[in-house]
Amino acid sequence: MQRLLSKVDTLRTSDIAALELTLSVIPINDLDRSSLSNLLLGMKIGLNLLGPEDVLDAVPGQKPAAFQFGFEGSRLVVVDQPLRTRERDKDIAEAAMEAATERGVYVGEQLAQSNCSPRLRESFKSLQDKLEARANIIQVGMYNQTCGRVLRGDVEELSPTLFELLRSHVELVFAAASQFDDWRVFRENAVDIDRESVAALSQSTLALVRDLKAQRETDPEITAALDTVVGWTEDKEADKRDVLALTGTLQNLWSLAAKSALAKEVSSEGRKLVAKAIIAALLAVTTAGTLAAFGKVPGAEWIETTAAYFKSATEGTPPASPSPKSAPP
Numbered sequence: 001m002q003r004l005l006s007k008v009d010t011l012r013t014s015d016i017a018a019l020e021l022t023l024s025v026i027p028i029n030d031l032d033r034s035s036l037s038n039l040l041l042g043m044k045i046g047l048n049l050l051g052p053e054d055v056l057d058a059v060p061g062q063k064p065a066a067f068q069f070g071f072e073g074s075r076l077v078v079v080d081q082p083l084r085t086r087e088r089d090k091d092i093a094e095a096a097m098e099a100a101t102e103r104g105v106y107v108g109e110q111l112a113q114s115n116c117s118p119r120l121r122e123s124f125k126s127l128q129d130k131l132e133a134r135a136n137i138i139q140v141g142m143y144n145q146t147c148g149r150v151l152r153g154d155v156e157e158l159s160p161t162l163f164e165l166l167r168s169h170v171e172l173v174f175a176a177a178s179q180f181d182d183w184r185v186f187r188e189n190a191v192d193i194d195r196e197s198v199a200a201l202s203q204s205t206l207a208l209v210r211d212l213k214a215q216r217e218t219d220p221e222i223t224a225a226l227d228t229v230v231g232w233t234e235d236k237e238a239d240k241r242d243v244l245a246l247t248g249t250l251q252n253l254w255s256l257a258a259k260s261a262l263a264k265e266v267s268s269e270g271r272k273l274v275a276k277a278i279i280a281a282l283l284a285v286t287t288a289g290t291l292a293a294f295g296k297v298p299g300a301e302w303i304e305t306t307a308a309y310f311k312s313a314t315e316g317t318p319p320a321s322p323s324p325k326s327a328p329p
Helices: 013-025 030-046 052-058 087-112 118-133 137-153 160-177 181-189 195-213 220-234 240-262 269-285 288-295 302-314
Strands: 068-072 075-079
Touching: 052 240, 052 302, 068 240, 075 220, 075 269, 087 118, 087 160, 118 137, 118 160, 137 160, 137 181, 137 240, 181 240, 195 220, 195 240, 195 269, 195 288, 220 240, 240 269, 240 302, 269 302, 288 302
Parallel strands: none
Antiparallel strands: 068 075
8 A cells, every 4th residue: 555655545446446456466375365355345445435235245155153043034043054074975974973972872871870060961961962953063063072171170070981981972073073074174274363352252242142132033042152152262271163163153143144234135124124233233342353353363354344334334424336236225
């Protein structure tokens, strides 16, 4: 910017076009290109160059995460994520999941007969529920991770035989989860960010939970899901997978709300109103620290420009002049 302009406050449409052209020809990796493209979108929003269809095109769809969201009528709900694997691995994956589920029944019976802590018993019960539901392999992996942590904390209170049974079950579940594409990708994409950024995301999410609880159209499972991913990051042993569970879930909520609010056609006007209410709640709790934290998460940079667009719209900024492909807002 400084090489092209003498003063940033004299930014013009032609300057944005020149930057966009430069970006299209310089050799940089896809991740950096995506990040710079989002910065350009932010500049366009600031100059009222983007219409709703432009922003809609820039918002990605939901990705496999700890939780995905959808609508039932005009009600926001948590939706299942079917277990996926390569066709050639399907039989092996299904057999591994079945073995883990069956072993989990036996583990639950042994825990019920033991004097283990209620927390340990409840952790393995929650994992078994996820195994039997077969609705989200990432949740299976994350709940299994929690079981491993609780088990390490209770090791001195367990007999060697029971400890080995539980430890081997945790390993078996991880081996089964690794047969599925979504868990492998999730595990590989997890990255560390600083604790201050995680705290900013967690605090804004808890504030969001309070706001959503006041909206009758929001299913209680939504706030429970957000509480769950925050809880994982607050564990003293939280790692990069816990952070990705939080940021991925938040990205999915932003994605659904933004796309539903901006779409020309939705199944009901009520759904669009709910989406706009969710956007308003997200904007209310999204601080500068939250946006800075998202900027450190690969692939989440689009949230900053999307938030800027909706904030500009709600503050009464004059509507953008529609591009040739865009309809008036």
